[in-house]
Amino acid sequence: MAPLLACLILNGCERNDTGEAPAAERPATPRSATPEKKTPASNPTTRAETKKVAIEANDKMKFSVTGFSVETGQPVEVTLKNVGTMPKVSMGHNWVLLKDDAAPGKFVEAGFDDAANDYIDPGVADQIIAATRLLGPGESDTVTFTAPEKAGKYNYVCSFPGHFAAGMKGVMTAE
Numbered sequence: 001m002a003p004l005l006a007c008l009i010l011n012g013c014e015r016n017d018t019g020e021a022p023a024a025e026r027p028a029t030p031r032s033a034t035p036e037k038k039t040p041a042s043n044p045t046t047r048a049e050t051k052k053v054a055i056e057a058n059d060k061m062k063f064s065v066t067g068f069s070v071e072t073g074q075p076v077e078v079t080l081k082n083v084g085t086m087p088k089v090s091m092g093h094n095w096v097l098l099k100d101d102a103a104p105g106k107f108v109e110a111g112f113d114d115a116a117n118d119y120i121d122p123g124v125a126d127q128i129i130a131a132t133r134l135l136g137p138g139e140s141d142t143v144t145f146t147a148p149e150k151a152g153k154y155n156y157v158c159s160f161p162g163h164f165a166a167g168m169k170g171v172m173t174a175e
C-alpha cells in the first residue's frame with residue numbers, strides 16, 4: 001500500500017501499467033545531468049541582450065555620451081565615431097574603459113609618449129577592460145566586451161594627450 005501511495009503522490013508511476021514509466025523519467029535525467037552546458041536560453045538567469053552604445057568624439061575633446069548603464073555581466077557593444085575634422089596627429093580619439101581600481105589620470109599620463117601604441121602604455125594595459133583604436137576624422141571603431149560581474153562605476157577616457165584633462169571622459173555604471 002505504501003509504495004503505491006508514494007507513486008500517486010510523486011505522480012511518477014501513474015503510467016506504470018502502460019509501460020511508459022521509464023519514458024516519463026527520461027526528460028528529467030538530461031535536465032539534471034546534461035553533459036554539455038545548454039544554451040543560456042534555458043537558464044532562468046539568462047543574461048540580457050547586448051547593450052549597444054554609440055558615442056561620438058569631436059574636435060572639442062568631448063564624448064557625446066558621458067555616462068551609461070549596463071547590467072553586470074551583460075554583453076556590451078560600444079561604437080566610437082570621430083565626427084571631427086582635425087587630423088589624427090593633433091586630434092585623434094579613442095574610447096578606453098578602465099577597471100574600477102584604475103586611476104584614469106595616471107593611466108592616460110603613462111601613455112603620453114606612446115603615440116605608436118595609441119597613447120596607451122603597455123605597462124598599464126592590464127587596467128583596460130575594453131578599448132577602441134585611435135581614430136582620425138570620420139573614422140569609427142566598435143568594441144565588444146562583457147560588462148564586469150562586479151557592480152560599480154567604471155571610468156572611460158580618451159587617452160590622446162590632454163584630452164582626459166580637457167574632460168574627454170565618462171562613466172559606465174554596472175548595476
Ligand code: CU
Pocket residue numbers: 057061091092093094158159160163168
Ligand atoms: Cu580624444
